[in-house]
Amino acid sequence: MIDGLRTLFAEYDVLGAFWMTIKLTVLSAIGSLVIGTVVAVLRVSPVSVLRLFGTTYVNIIRNTPLTLIVFFCAFGISNTLGITLARQDSPTFIVDNNFRFAVIALAVYHAAFTAEALRSGINTVGQGQAEAARAIGLSFMPTLSNVVLPQAFRGAIAPLGNTMIALTKNTTVVATIGVAEASLMMKNMLEFNISLLFPIFVIMAGGFVLLTLPLGVAFTWLSRRLTVQR
Amino acid sequence: MSGPPAMVLFDVPGPKARVRHVIVAVVGALAVLALLAAVIRGLANPENNQLTAAKWKPFLTAETWTAYLLPGLGRTLLAAAIAMVLSLVVGVLLGVGRLSGNGIVRAACGVFVEFFRSVPVLMMMLFAFFFGIFILHISGDPVALFGVIAGLTFYNSCVIAELIRSGVNSLPRGQREAGLAIGLTGLQTLAAILLPQAITAMLPSLISQLVVILKDTALGYIITYSEVLRSGQNFATRTGNLIPTLIVIAAMFILINYGLSRLARYLEARLRATRNVKTPPADPMLNPAMATGAGASAQ
Numbered sequence: 443m444i445d446g447l448r449t450l451f452a453e454y455d456v457l458g459a460f461w462m463t464i465k466l467t468v469l470s471a472i473g474s475l476v477i478g479t480v481v482a483v484l485r486v487s488p489v490s491v492l493r494l495f496g497t498t499y500v501n502i503i504r505n506t507p508l509t510l511i512v513f514f515c516a517f518g519i520s521n522t523l524g525i526t527l528a529r530q531d532s533p534t535f536i537v538d539n540n541f542r543f544a545v546i547a548l549a550v551y552h553a554a555f556t557a558e559a560l561r562s563g564i565n566t567v568g569q570g571q572a573e574a575a576r577a578i579g580l581s582f583m584p585t586l587s588n589v590v591l592p593q594a595f596r597g598a599i600a601p602l603g604n605t606m607i608a609l610t611k612n613t614t615v616v617a618t619i620g621v622a623e624a625s626l627m628m629k630n631m632l633e634f635n636i637s638l639l640f641p642i643f644v645i646m647a648g649g650f651v652l653l654t655l656p657l658g659v660a661f662t663w664l665s666r667r668l669t670v671q672r
Numbered sequence: 673m674s675g676p677p678a679m680v681l682f683d684v685p686g687p688k689a690r691v692r693h694v695i696v697a698v699v700g701a702l703a704v705l706a707l708l709a710a711v712i713r714g715l716a717n718p719e720n721n722q723l724t725a726a727k728w729k730p731f732l733t734a735e736t737w738t739a740y741l742l743p744g745l746g747r748t749l750l751a752a753a754i755a756m757v758l759s760l761v762v763g764v765l766l767g768v769g770r771l772s773g774n775g776i777v778r779a780a781c782g783v784f785v786e787f788f789r790s791v792p793v794l795m796m797m798l799f800a801f802f803f804g805i806f807i808l809h810i811s812g813d814p815v816a817l818f819g820v821i822a823g824l825t826f827y828n829s830c831v832i833a834e835l836i837r838s839g840v841n842s843l844p845r846g847q848r849e850a851g852l853a854i855g856l857t858g859l860q861t862l863a864a865i866l867l868p869q870a871i872t873a874m875l876p877s878l879i880s881q882l883v884v885i886l887k888d889t890a891l892g893y894i895i896t897y898s899e900v901l902r903s904g905q906n907f908a909t910r911t912g913n914l915i916p917t918l919i920v921i922a923a924m925f926i927l928i929n930y931g932l933s934r935l936a937r938y939l940e941a942r943l944r945a946t947r948n949v950k951t952p953p954a955d956p957m958l959n960p961a962m963a964t965g966a967g968a969s970a971q
Binding site: 486488489490491492495501502504505506507508509510513514517518521522523524525564572576581582585586590607611612613614615617618624625628629632633636639643646647650651654655658 | 681682683685689693696697700701704714715717720722786787790791792793794795796798799802803805806807883887888889890891893894901914915918921922925926929930933
């Protein structure tokens, strides 16, 4: 078995696959934070039409399977409609194009959850904060960006952490469109090395435990440290 | 839902602010309409028009539904239903194990839950799928179904175990003490007194977890389970209308999941209401903390 594992590691770039997982996670985390913040602001804005847009986004995206969104981006938007995110003549066109669509799909999907996490963070901010901001004459956007949101982010660390951990695990879904991350590699490994079923699972699953456990510890520590004292 | 806490972010609009809000609303609506127009133009591009009647007409024929979409949806719901029942049963058992008085049982359940909670569902499905093929020697759709159910059960039972545990831990200590004081054993106290209250308090979060299970059945696509996404794809390769098919499938998922979410919210409101009616605020024993969704990473 040891020999088998050695040849397996020589044949498959396990670290490379996990590096792809990390790249997917970081890029789509940034994307989902940006989109999620915008959606959360829409959801608490004073204009009812904007609130409706925010709510609709969250309700549609949150109730659709991520697999379907990934599938839609790659096979629908890219293959059927011919909209691509990489230069068609580049030698790595398929890889780049699928990777970028994967990041977009992950960001769009998790933005709905980020927005909900942020909204729960906004709810943790004391009412007096917003009242004080209004009392000194700030209007909605300055109240939000200078007073409420900075505290809301700190109050939302725990749910944001949950979302980010889920995002890390959900990057495996983009195996649907052939992005070479950890779960696709696991599938390929298992197809040809079934005698190593258990060790392969333990190693690949262990990789995710190694990725997500420190994230969980870090977010718990951060949320304790950054909680707004009142 | 824009509850009262959000309302204090802005003043009650005066005449000027109302005008401004109308302007913002119009601009926002125009921006979204422009986005929609771009999407529609993209869908209706001349060389590959997705909005022609020909691409949507198949959805009006009975065969589309009876041969492809409904059987696919049926298999999706079948996998989801079995996985839901198994996850609930295993989840309650694991949750009880984590609360057990026996240190070894507690530690074993703890390690199991923490491990399988941090492994992606897809990896567990892949493992179960190949396990089914090469070790249990089953094949075809049954092995794919086995893979989907096993993967979903492993992951979601661990999440449910955590929900149960945090539900029991949020109950006042007096509940357990009272149970022990009238001569019940630890397990009897758990089964007769603590679990019913914990499960009631956690009902909304449990239902949200069922939404997660239903959505995650779509992962079965990757291990060749012919659920609704795959049967939709089979259908679309025949008729050449992938995008309309995906839109129809998404609508089915959204409808079912939105219904489930509404049920969760309704139950939450009802729970809160009945608790307020029945429990005098002076009696903290009867007023367990409401589930705040802690520990439920709702993905």
